[in-house]
Amino acid sequence: MPRSQPPAITTLGALRASGHEYRTVKQELRENLLSRLRASEPSLPGLVGLEDTVIPEVERTLLAGHDLVLLGERGQGKTRLMRTIAGLLDEWTPVIEGSEINEHPYEPVTRGSIARATELGDDLPISWWHRDDRYGEKLATPDTSVGDLIGDIDPTKIAEGRLLGDPETVHYGLLPRFNRGIFGINELPDLAERIQVGLFNVLEERDIQIRGYALRLPLDLMLIASANPEDYTNRGRIITPLKDRFGAEIRTHYPETIDADIALIRQEAELTAAVPDHLLRVIAELTTGLRSSPAIDQRSGVSARFSIAATEAVSASALRRGAIVGEAAPVARIGDIPAILGTLRGKLEFEMGEEGREDDVLEHVARMATASVFRELLTGVDLSSFTAVFAEDDGTTIETGALVPASDLLRQLDRVEGLSTVLTKLQVSEDDVTPGQVAAAIEFVLEGLYLTRRISKSALDTGNTIYGS
Structure with missing residues (x-):
């Protein structure tokens, strides 16, 4: 005041x-x-x-x-x-x-x-x-x-x-x-x-x-x-x-619900680029998962600063992509999370037996969080049109990564039925939808389909990700 x-x-x-x-x-x-x-x-x-x-x-x-x-x-x-x-x-x-x-x-x-x-x-x-x-x-x-x-x-x-x-x-x-x-x-x-x-x-x-x-x-x-x-x-x-x-x-405590964690992130995080709602939920789920993981020293806890810093980092990752590839309105995507996990290790105290496995623990909990949010938000949505893209034997793939522009990601995927339903479920308003938001939604769907074993995924030496055959 x-x-x-x-x-x-x-x-x-x-x-x-x-x-x-x-x-x-x-x-x-x-x-x-x-x-x-x-x-x-x-x-x-x-x-x-x-x-x-x-x-x-x-x-x-x-x-x-x-x-x-x-x-x-x-x-x-x-x-x-x-x-x-x-x-x-x-x-x-x-x-x-x-x-x-x-x-x-x-x-x-x-x-x-x-x-x-x-x-x-x-x-x-x-x-x-x-x-x-x-x-x-x-x-x-x-x-x-x-x-x-x-x-x-x-x-x-x-x-x-x-x-x-x-x-x-x-x-x-x-x-x-x-x-x-x-x-x-x-x-x-x-x-x-x-x-x-x-x-x-x-x-x-x-x-x-x-x-x-x-x-x-x-x-x-x-x-x-x-x-x-x-x-x-x-x-x-x-x-x-x-x-x-x-x-x-x-006695104080951490937020007891995912919604409270998200509200805290929204209040405290200083974002340099847009972070979609579903990505905020994934970060909140990741933080909650770490607070219950046996690999983390729970006596030390997982600070609320972890989720705030993670959100600011994925926002910065999107801003970096926008500066390099020339995106005017960059939006953070699910693929930005693996790239920033290493910078967050210093906020965690791992149990003695996890020495050398810190990155594996973080990546595992992040995958679990993504799968959980995918099921929560998109259960009941018909995603067959997405899986059908890869069902043919023509070797169709979609490449994405930290420096792949939203326009390139959208160009690889023809118009898919049900995309508008997905955007609605992910709380993306049709009135002000941008290519970055659509790309973030598509990448989230592709990652969710992979984690639920409905499509395949592989990593390239460049750091990019290939979904499909």
Whole structure:
């Protein structure tokens, strides 16, 4: 959403006169969430496939005012969910101008801000903080220090002549700097256990402690963390006292239906050329097949980024073909999938026994996915006119490949009865049908007929494919 202009109010007195009421972060989240629920608006838009499972749990957690841990395999939208929650904050909130920790003008908490508020009264200057800036994030790494998250002594301020015991010598870490906001910690188990201990006070007492300072600094903060299940045993763990301080632990998951996977791809993939609906379904089926394959380490999972990257790659393959052979409106085809599988291997963790067979596993699951979608979409459609092309003894073949233009593919095949039915089943509109879409449909039918053993297929040394004798 584009930002609106911040309110024109610039002093504490004007803020009081406007009727502004102070709310904590968790009160903001609760009340704004309730407003969306009462208006039947999506509470956390853009989170596909989680509407009936994860989102209700998150809603209950926010209404209860709890900090939370999101637990799930990679690519299940944990970070996206954390960032989406920030959309429930007020668009603009007032802060004391110049405050390092974004104190509310009604509730100053640092010694310097309290002194300024006492001295200036209603003339205390204020500024406005946008909700996009009120969300902070840190990827937990083993070298993260307490100073990074909480704060440390600032030697520069001591060099300026301030006393070591003066709280003004503190350099605040990330958590205090997102006071009155939301802070996300990705991969929480990767934090060293002694650093996790430093979060105890933040979560329970809502204050911070820095190198023995008697520093009472009440933080108004929503803390969200993410973790992968295998982290509890492989790289690290969330220590038990810290887990106890989070109000909720919510398990995320991958999209549970093919349609949800397709919706996610449509939302997230940045396409450079057209990708037909049936090809999106094949990629979604491929991703689902890998998530249940015994050859894949399911503890690591198959990220949603796999299907998104696969879709973007077949789109790029079509764009490349269009640039080389001069197609104005290239369309991705089923034959583009084998060419891009190798680039996706890095997104998968294979079981130890599959070493050296990675390409074979991917190709097998891709063939199974194609056959499944072919049966789903074209069962009951009379395809005898396609098989009849190869039934005669004249050695008829059709050659296709990554660099075969759609016009060349169509030229090899005379008019086939039932093609319009196939296009309708594959959701290709007759009003704006293009040669690329027709070629993509024909290639899908030919591959499906081969996988169901109704025609033959062979590969050429050039990388092209021959269907027929």
